[in-house]
Amino acid sequence: MTVDSQVRMALDVACHINVFARDASAELLPAALDAIVEAGYSRVVLPPLDPATTDATALARLLSDRGLTPITIAGGQSAGADVSSADAEERAAGAAMLRSVVDLTVALGGDQMNGVPYGPFGPPTGPTSPAAVERAAREVGAVADDAHELGVAMTFEVLNRYETSLMNTAAQAMAFVEASGSEHLRIHLDTFHMAIEEADISGAIRLALPKLAYLELGQSGRGALSAGVVDVADIVRCAVDDGYRGRWGVEAFSRSILSEPVADMLAIWREPYDDARVLAEDALQVIQRGWSASTVGRRAQRLSRNAPA
Template structure:
């Protein structure tokens, strides 16, 4: 079976508003993507049933993103805030299932954003325990929970694959999975390919992001090598595409993510190039020249 290729919706459009949403989903389906990563949604107020029908019509599996917020944070020392964080994650699990999805990604272990201090004592242990239990409950709903490893400028909690593996072990869950992103790995990992290989047994999502947040074929990250390394090590999970441009994103999201430039203006062309890179890298591993490489 070919790799299940996913693309972040924000590569093409800023949000889930129609009619642009339907056109974007049609573009991704025509290019051969099987899944689409959604920007943050409101699990309590958004039209989940209508979106679910749209995803079904286009043959695309939606992948949600879950986060934490001040006052609702599983890594907080305050027990009430921890429980509020758990409740927020479980609501997103329910929304994922309602959308017809089977995977929930995100920074689900703490607050997103640069911190002036190191992670407080006990934060990772608290987050791991709660997230492990959420992942176990989500598994019963048919939803896999992953947690994304970010660079040091976006979280003080988890920055490397090695840290992610320790966090996973501390969670006590057999169902929680790791989400690695080459954009962040380019900042933090001494050997990106070795880090990917080390995580393959528990890798739930490999995301391809270029150094400048633009087209995967232009930048300092060898995204094809990342795919080859994962497949050679036995990875058969989803491979995702992520890119951001200020001309496509909303102003709020651009500011939040620090997207000050326009590394691309044609999201469809970027998505087409990206799935070509994935398919060629996948084929390289299966070719006689790629065996044992």
């Protein structure tokens, strides 16, 4: 067994669809899914989808035919449907939106829903009040408990200060889980955001470890994991040795691949990469280097070499 195949067996890695395609439209999705499989992934992160207009049966077939398992994304809350709102009807509408994405996840054959379920996504206009954080936590926790009953693990992504003021650090995420009252709500950390907000990325991962279910690997410039200020391989090494056994994600964005509204929303003004296949393969190589350098990886390789033929 090669080191590469050992890594694929040991680590569960997902690739974001926007690495390859601007959206999940019928004309773009099949080729993007094929490319993700060819690059070596068995799990794909889908963009936020509207459950009311998504043909779940057709999409589930496209995924299962390729042996791909989806991770869905709940988009940010909006005016009139916001779990952090002081208005009870708005909170209920926000929670209903989240539950509709949970139902879509089940229909697609997925078992995990990521996203920003706790409030609006976008440049904050000011700090979020503690009361709003508490309201969001309670609502999101209730949805997470319902999702668990349906076989779906619900995570929430910790974003940087330019995209939300509700929470920006692993410590805040742990406090949010505690405030939710849920035994099932889990954390999604992203090294791109952590490079902005955390003084010690590996230390922050260690802090969140009891509730961490998704560790997304994104480089400082949103391009190849091997080129940037974030030492992704070393983060993988530390996380594995610290005991992280959850799923991993690969995320990158390039303006020529994204739709213009999405590129604008994410502030992607240039082309951090121009070959999605090269980026996706490079990401697995970086992850492999980190795993191979870990105590866990070295032990697995040693045992493999000593195993009888």
